[in-house]
Amino acid sequence: MTSNSAYTAEQRPSMLVFNKSTVIVWVAISLIVIETFSGALRFYFDQAGISALLYLPKVACIALFLFELQYFKANRMVWVGLLLLLISGLLAMLHGASLNNLAFSLFGISPLLFALVCSGPLIHRKRLFCWAIGLCLLASIIGIALDKYTFVPWKGYSYSLGETQLAANTAWSTDETDRIAGFARVSNALSIIIAIFSLYLAMFIRSRLLLVALCAVAFYSIILTTSKAPAGAFVLTLGMLFITRFRWTSRIVFVVAVLIGLALPILGLVHDFDPNAITSSDSSLSSLYDRLINTWPNVVNAMSRDGWTLTGAGFGLFGSTLALFPVPGTEFFSGSDSSAVYLWGVLGVAGILLYLLQIPLFCRLADEITPIGRALLAIGFCICLISWTTDMFEVAVANLFMGLSMGHVLTRKTEPAPASSKVQELHSLPALSNLL
Secondary structure (H helix, E strand, O other): OHHHHHHHHHHHHHHHHHHHHHHHHHHHHHHHHHHHOHHHHHHHHHHHHOOOHHHHHHHHHHHHHHHHHHOOOOOOOHHHHHHHHHHHHHHHOOOOOHHHHHHHHHHHHHHOOOOOOHHHEEEEEEEHHHHHHHHHHHHHHHHHHHHHHOOOOOOOOEEEEEEEEEEEEOEEEEEEEEOOOOOOOHHHHHHHHHHHHHHHHHHHOOOOOHHHHHHHHHHHHHHHHHEEEEEEEHHHHHHOOOOOEEEHHHHHHHHHHHHHHHHHHHEEEEEEEEOHHHHOHHHHHHHHHHHHHHHHHHHHHHHHHEEEOOOOOOOOOOOOOOHHHHOOOOOOOOOOOOHHHHHHHHHOOOHHHHHHHHHHHHHHHHHHOOHHHHEEEEHHHHHHHOOOOOOOHHHHHHHHHHHHHHHHHHHOOOOOOOOHHHHHHHHHHHHHHOOO
């Protein structure tokens, strides 16, 4: 009897860990499923009067973040970042933001915070995670076919939640070409989802034929959404993976990719572009010209007008939260079409420093020879490229994988550096063989 009691007592902690890790993984999967089918689910859930259920995964992300934060072991940088976020929220309230603005902004980045502190279970249960991602990727491709060749009832549907008008699916076109969104809300979000899911799965595939087929189908699917930035980022990311065996070359590529994200908004300020370029240029560049001529200079001018260039507007006074909870005088802060500008708008100079931390993040992931390390490097680099012209912090799936990358790097054990460049080359060959 005594031995049985002791055995039961020893098993209780392991069962608790098992149950907690299972909950964490299924919360991440539920978030991925909701984002993959967001357009269709919003339509059908609204018909059933249960639209609020769509927000449960993000609520669970916040709850698990707060619960796991007390057990999270990381360096001081994480705690400084969280303190900075708190101070920035208080600053936003001084600038006119309400608690609703702060709560919605926290709700928006909850997948990032959740994955940051819960990265361990998500990585250790990668088989289940891979199956969920694979099925969602297949569903996204099927959704593109349905949207292109049939009529889907959620196309262009909008609904009300309380006093707020929301779009289940955005129906829009470019040059009379319909922008396909499949089961998702908007075509750009769908293309980002396909790119991220494909890059994640690609690092676990050993069959050369299956790998080529996956990349080809993913790229063609992204092209069908008419989203240019994710398509270009996807191709460039595949190219980057071939040069990770060259240590310094890959590091230079990481630095250049991050610095271009900073340079593009600055280019819009220092160069006087012709306003007619938006309409007279090729359609593939018209959106970029619009950002260079209008979006980025307008944000910078508004920030300078209010004297917030160093401190930022504050967490809760920048981004999509202003569309639901408007604040007078912040009409240019609802979107920036650049993650670098977004971070600067929220945190000021500190936001720029956080943006630059992508460089050491990529370097640490490039030093790792495991499939999960390569997957997170590919996804992080792809997100960086897309973020040149997109607010990636407004995309839940991107937030989830950004948090997963940061949490993995911050919590994994430090590995000794190889003794020579020859050893480094041999260690990095598996990453290249996975692609070949």
